[in-house]
Amino acid sequence: MKRKTTSIKVDPEFWKQVKSYTALKGIDISDLLEDLLKKELEKEKKKQ
Numbered sequence: 588m589k590r591k592t593t594s595i596k597v598d599p600e601f602w603k604q605v606k607s608y609t610a611l612k613g614i615d616i617s618d619l620l621e622d623l624l625k626k627e628l629e630k631e632k633k634k635q
Contacts, residue, residue, distance in 0.1 A: 590617070 597605075609616050 605616060605619075609619055612619075
């Protein structure tokens with residue numbers, strides 16, 4: 588599957604925390620965000 592490159596605007600201090608968290612977990616920020624967004628969409632689907 589091809590992935591789309593995009594950009595988001597976030598608070599710089601928050602972004603440092605995210606980068607640190609993903610580095611400690613050994614995961615990619617993109618993968619984390621995609622997983623969290625998929626979970627959120629699934630929750631919404633179940634509500635309908």
